[in-house]
Amino acid sequence: MNNPIPAEATVQFMNLKKEAAVEPDPVSTKPVTKETQIIAIYGKGGIGKSFTLANLSYMMAQQGKKVLLIGCDPKSDTTSLLFGGKACPTIIETSSKKKLAGESVEIGDVCFKRDGVFAMELGGPEVGRGCGGRGIIHGFETLEKLGFHDWGFDYVLLDFLGDVVCGGFGLPIARDMCQKVIVVASNDLQSLYVANNVCSAVEYFRKLGGNVGVAGMVINKDDGTGEAAAFAERAGIPILSAIPANEDIRRKSANYEIIGKPGTEWASLFDMLGENVAKAPPVRPKPLSQDELLGLFSGDQVGRSVVLEPASLFDMVGKVELHKDSLEVIYDKA
Template sequence: MTQGQDNTAQPLVRMDATAAPQGEGKRETQIIAIYGKGGIGKSFTLSNLSYMLAQQGKRVLLIGCDPKSDTTSLLFAGRSIPTIIETSSKKKAAGEEVTIGDVCFRRHGVYAMELGGPEVGRGCGGRGIIHGFELLEKLGFHEWDFDYVLLDFLGDVVCGGFGLPIARDMCQKVIVVGSNDLQSLYVANNVCSAVDYFRKLGGNVGVAGIVINKDDGTGEAQAFAKSVGIPILAEIPADEDIRRKSAAYQIIAKPDGQYGPLFAALAQQVADAPPVRPAPLSQEGLLGLFSSDATGRDIVLEPATAEDMRGGKIVVKPSLEVVYESE
């Protein structure tokens, strides 16, 4: 067991109908969607950010919208929670209604839910997200009383369901998580392109900024942020201690811990950063952030020929076209 890790099995604490404060006016909720390439550290960032916000006295709801259903694992020390889609299917088969307590649980002061997704080959993940949000609306999503609702979305899947918050103005702002590598910045740029596209159609969602995770100091992510016109919300270093603790399902954002100030600053940035309209890069512009040997930017494309496709041999067949002689 990793030192400092609490592996004691703990019961999941359900969210009940009396969780919201009584007799108070409904607070203004910031709904924020976080996007990034799979494996870039969205879940790590969100789990620690939601923990820090709760420690600061904020009411936080964390909703995982990634079919892998790993958003809340770190928050619950590796334990999975029942997903909305799986629970909905079981309840429907039993002729029962889904309740808040079936799908929402809390730990460290954070309320958490997972939308989940279909098994491989058995459905569309994007459609599952749409179904999940339809169920959330039935459960009273728009009446809930939180300071922050954080949505974790997979950014390298481009079908409609994954763009739901941007396309339907379901959030006020978007945060992208990236690193100093081309693939994660390609995804971040795609998300910026989506925000820009829907802004042209009258949408209101903007990008609050980028969290640079696993920052090794090479500077490509910083150059990307400057080029598209979005702020850097946090720079989380590529650190072996952070990697090990994350792999061991440990929260590192404890206020009195080594990384507390980093996540406290991120929480403040998330609260204050306005939603801006980004200026997404072209493919060439994105490649230009990296050295040519890292991207193949200087490679000259050599077109293939019909002979190449047939192993160098091509047989000219007579045309079957009928030619009529003019009178």
């Protein structure tokens, strides 16, 4: 006898279904009061976006720029390196607690700073209890109530998960909320697949009248094999920096240590990246087809020699396939 589904689970499922069907609320498009570059950074999960952004934002602040780093990943790990591994209270979590207490969210509840870098996390719902994309939308709605469009930053860096293609994560591209996009990738097929998807999204919305472009690519964990550089060339986007696959970088990053500090071994790397990010104009990318993407790799790496072999009924049910006449009625021509 099958166990009945608990009523609570059924209600939760129905609520999730309703939530997923709701269209995002319109996002404010009023101009900012200061010429602010809003840059969305996309990449495959685990490719090193948070590492790149923590060090980039830190170096840009040391260059005299006023920088705001916003984590837009439900994992809420964008600012962990910047704050030495400490968890930053998220906007969604704080907003919920404040609402239950009948209080309003203040800047100091959600925005924190270190050595000139301002940072915050949008956060996301608990696992299985909500839509991460709508969490992003809710987070930006809260930012607008806090006066986001009046803040006087030189640069706002948005850290987005590139694997997800739902509306919430594509918000900056779809709604012209940023001026340009940067992709972080490495010399592997999966990260370049994600980078190509982001380029496809940018191109799609450009055809619909959008203005967002791709400023370039950061190659992280570069082992020198060249696939990421070849992709950037084919897609028509510049390489802003190539961060080497280096044990010292890996170890320091794992220990929540900022390596993009002036006067340190890796300072010049992030100093140049900061300058390139600031100056790089948004360009219209040329996304690759699946075959073109696979063509960047040797056949033994991606299995291009595999031939599609059609399955038979015998494969499926262990019986010889019998021909059956059609039951369709065919009328003689008059």
